[in-house]
Amino acid sequence: MRRPELPPVHPGEILAEEFLAPLSISQNRLARDLAVPAQRVSQIVRGERAVTLDTALRLAAYFKTSPEFWLNLQQQYDLRTARAQHLPERIEREVRPMDVAQA
Helix, strand or coil, X not given: CCCCCCCCCCHHHHHHHHHHHHHCCCHHHHHHHXXXXXXXXXXXXXXXXXXXXXXXXXXXXXXXCCHHHXXXXXXXXXXXXXXXXXXXXXXXXXXXXXXXXXX
């Protein structure tokens, strides 16, 4: 029997629960220290905004992690969300694959 998949976890949830809360860092302080608008951090934490390359670089420098860590979290979230919405199947139906024999 297949277990139901858990919903995708947004990188903002990980930022809030695994970094900000344990370290007692407010969203406003993080925004100031990252030199970004507070709205950006707030939207990421609420799952309303993606972690971009710029933000990943800043978070990595701040928390002594890697940019890849943050970008991979975002990529995994995006892929799981797309799969939950059956986007890959829809795209497969729309795309006409290249015919290698004609290339």
